[in-house]
Amino acid sequence: MSTIVIIGGGWAGCAAALAAQRGNAKHVILLERTDLLLGCGLAGGIMRNNGRHTAAEELRLLGAGDLIKAADKAATHAGFDFPGHSHATLYSTSKMEPAVRAQLGKRGIDMRFLSRVVDVQASDGCVKAVQLADNTWLEGDVFIECTGSAGPMGNCVRFGNGCAMCMLRCPSFGPRVSITARLGIKECMGMRQDGAVGSLSGSCEIRKDSLAPFLRRALRNDGVSVTPLPEQLVHRSMLSKKSCRQYALPDFADNIVLLDTGGHAKMMTPYFPIDQLRKVPGFENALYSHGSSMANSVRFLSRAPRNDFMKVSGAKNLFCAGEKSGFFVGHTEAMATGTLAGHNAAALADGGEQMRFPKELACGDIIAAESEGLERENGLKQRYTFSGGIYFERMQKRGLYVMDTAELRSRIRRLGLTGFFAATPKNAAA
Amino acid sequence: MYSESNHRMTPDESASLTPSGKNVRTARERVPRLKCIDAGSDYCPCHLAEAGECIVCSVIRGDAECSCDWTGTCILAQNRWLLGHGFRRESRRVEILSREDVGQGTEILHIRTPPKQASQLTRPGSFVFVRGRPEGCYDTPLAVVKAFPGRREIVLAYTRLGPKTKTLAACKNEIWLRGPYWNGILGHQLVESVHGERVILILSGMAQVCGPNIARTLLRNGNKVSIIYGTKGYPFVAPYLQEVPAAYFINLARPSGWREIRSLLQQLRPYCVFSGGNDEQHALLKKNMTDLALEPRIATSKTHKMCCGEGICGACITVADGVQIRTCKTRLAPGEWQSNEGTRP
Structure with a gap:
């Protein structure tokens, strides 16, 4: 029985674990540095906005929709609009992690928490084993790196305004270590529109009970509240620092946009000085639950070189997914890359055929678009998401933004991929 | 607004960021990840960090990559906060x-x-x-x-x-x-993080001075501690080790000495052993433990030369695998980075 080791339990790692399990019987080990799954997804929540709806439906029809379904089930609000975004769903960050953990547990994934990988052993580009922080070595046949690209603290100090004590909790659980970098494979760092390195996470969390009743009511009823900022508090420069290009719209600088993600209200700005925030009507007593007046995590600092099969270039049995695999923003994007990496890792272990998502699907096109974009001028400054920015434009131009599930279903049937990831490779071939 | 980070890449750094998957180096000189005894203490960042030579933080050393393995408050961040007003040890x-x-x-x-x-x-x-x-x-x-x-x-x-x-x-x-x-012993992990086990301390020569602090920590962590004094005469630390009930006096210089130790090891079957003495004693202990099918978890006293204690003067430097190790700052396990073969697989 072959062993597939997934490093990193964020959305990409979870999707990879589920996809890697298909095919012949395997031991799928998911190593997570902290005590919780989902990583940045613990502070997330926005699904199905704009093109993400198409991608979510594609994943579902491809037979890799377990996590999409779980997120739909944990939704606090569905099918609502907020500035620049239509038909969004928000999952409750309080309910999501236990649900995903239960699902992975039920599927027999060997989840190992507090298991930070610190080093790797390889020969001839073939990864043999990874070393954990307690100095033990874990051997495997195929490895998938989903360690993300945010932090650790040293980077948040250098390229941001210091540690914001975000959901990644590096001071407690230790820094992320890039497997690809430890193999001596050159990674690249993203840039901001303003030329600085990396980009800041685009949102922080406010305690809902510290907001005025009218804001709480708006959040409860509509899922969103938009409060105009007084002119002197508008900081347009903030937009160029954001990692989430889809939210780098003037509306998000001129207003305070809050989204209801369950326990917290998600404030769509990297950080905001609290004394200024409290001058805004409704925010007189506002308190941060995650994030602060002055800092947020810095991301997109280590993109591994890869091909469209999600295999890391320069290594024979190492795949990558999520932010590690490209300048992708968002949970849906992580699930798409994770699913593909997991499937191909399983295929490599079984000696089966690896696949790439066809470009006729948004999930395939975004992976291709990201690799193409990287080689272009300013490639390091671009971010890719189904929900906005340059990729959503491309999606619309190419007719990939489809809201009609029936049309998607027939498209995927024509490609012969209906339920592809749900079936074993043998069945799919038949 | 608060001050913004305007870190731009130096020409050197940006040159290494070719956004192409083809730019793959297959072999890289592996920078060792060393642990520092002072990391996270009042004295971090230290003289070495100030000089751009922190043994933990790759960024302070001038690397483009942030790749330390320290679980705790970021040394780079501390360096910025405390620059110019950190603690220094003074005579x-x-x-x-x-x-x-x-x-x-x-x-x-x-x-x-x-x-x-x-x-x-x-x-x-x-x-x-x-x-x-x-x-x-x-x-x-x-x-x-x-x-x-x-x-x-x-x-x-x-x-x-x-x-x-x-x-x-x-x-x-x-x-x-x-x-x-604090770096007077090798293998702090085996002394400070062992709970509820049986531990033996072998104390001989001048290295017996390490005994009382080690015994105290082990007892506080609920371990059963036995002491073997390996000196010819009466051990002068014994009055400071009254809280340990089990003590054996064995003259290790006599041929029968190691036979007695062997039978004690067999009888007590310790989880780990602290060996205070010379390198010969550590080696013999390791051999005996291996012979008895005991996992040789051994912490030892340290024999490196030290003059300034801060890694600055260079007296403590040893070279292993072509890497300079400042042993007065580096937190080592016994045997780690000491031979040319190296212990890393």
């Missing part, structure tokens, strides 16, 4: 409360220190630098036998051997003292 004149000759040229000193310093010196492997004359070149590292924060007192021991210790013997009622330092 202070301290009073000798009492001195007692215990024979064979060895003397035990009781010294008055501030309570905070005394409490910092209760950790296994604690030592201080002392000298009997104002000139810094007389500094010699002495292990702390025991510290009494409540009595504002620490106990040191030394043997008259060379110019530094002879000067100490000649001084009257005051000496210069600098501390605290």
Whole structure:
């Protein structure tokens, strides 16, 4: 029985674990540095906005929709609009992690928490084993790196305004270590529109009970509240620092946009000085639950070189997914890359055929678009998401933004991929 | 708005960021990940960090990549916060409360220190630098036998051997003292993070001074501790180890010595052993434990030379695998980075 080791339990790692399990019987080990799954997804929540709806439906029809379904089930609000975004769903960050953990547990994934990988052993580009922080070595046949690209603290100090004590909790659980970098494979760092390195996470969390009743009511009823900022508090420069290009719209600088993600209200700005925030009507007593007046995590600092099969270039049995695999923003994007990496890792272990998502699907096109974009001028400054920015434009131009599930279903049937990831490779071939 | 980070890449850094998957280096000189004894302490960032030579933080050393393995407050961040106003260990004149000759040229000193310093010196492997004359070149590292924060007192021991210790013997009622330092043993992990196990301490020669602090920590963590004194004469630390009930006196210089140790190891089957003594003793112990099918978890006393204790003077540097290791700062496990074969697979 072959062993597939997934490093990193964020959305990409979870999707990879589920996809890697298909095919012949395997031991799928998911190593997570902290005590919780989902990583940045613990502070997330926005699904199905704009093109993400198409991608979510594609994943579902491809037979890799377990996590999409779980997120739909944990939704606090569905099918609502907020500035620049239509038909969004928000999952409750309080309910999501236990649900995903239960699902992975039920599927027999060997989840190992507090298991930070610190080093790797390889020969001839073939990864043999990874070393954990307690100095033990874990051997495997195929490895998938989903360690993300945010932090650790040293980077948040250098390229941001210091540690914001975000959901990644590096001071407690230790820094992320890039497997690809430890193999001596050159990674690249993203840039901001303003030329600085990396980009800041685009949102922080406010305690809902510290907001005025009218804001709480708006959040409860509509899922969103938009409060105009007084002119002197508008900081347009903030937009160029954001990692989430889809939210780098003037509306998000001129207003305070809050989204209801369950326990917290998600404030769509990297950080905001609290004394200024409290001058805004409704925010007189506002308190941060995650994030602060002055800092947020810095991301997109280590993109591994890869091909469209999600295999890391320069290594024979190492795949990558999520932010590690490209300048992708968002949970849906992580699930798409994770699913593909997991499937191909399983295929490599079984000696089966690896696949790439066809470009006729948004999930395939975004992976291709990201690799193409990287080689272009300013490639390091671009971010890719189904929900906005340059990729959503491309999606619309190419007719990939489809809201009609029936049309998607027939498209995927024509490609012969209906339920592809749900079936074993043998069945799919038949 | 608050100040914004405007970090731009230096030409060097940006040159290494070609956004192409083709730019793959297959072999890279592996930078060792070393642990630092002072990381996260009051004294971090230290002189080395100030000089751009932090043994933990790759960014302080000038690398483009942030790739340390330290779980705790970021040293780079601390360096920015504390630049220019961090703590530094400085020599202070301290009073000798009492001195007692215990024979064979060895003397035990009781010294008055501030309570905070005394409490910092209760950790296994604690030592201080002392000298009997104002000139810094007389500094010699002495292990702390025991510290009494409540009595504002620490106990040191030394043997008259060379110019530094002879000067100490000649001084009257005051000496210069600098501390605290903690890297007097190899294998802190095996001493500080072991709970509810059986542990043996083998104490011989001058290295017996490490015993009391180690025994205290082990007992506090619920371990069963047995002590084997391997000296010819009466061990002078015994009065400071009254809390350990089980003690055996074995003369390791006699041929029968190791036979007795072997039977004790067999009888007690310890989880780990602290070996205070010379390298020969550590090697024999390892051999005996392996023979008895005991996992050779051994912490040892340290024999590296130290002069400044800060990794600056270079006296402590050893070279392993072509990598310079500043052993007075680097937290090593026994056997790690000491041979040319290396212990990493």
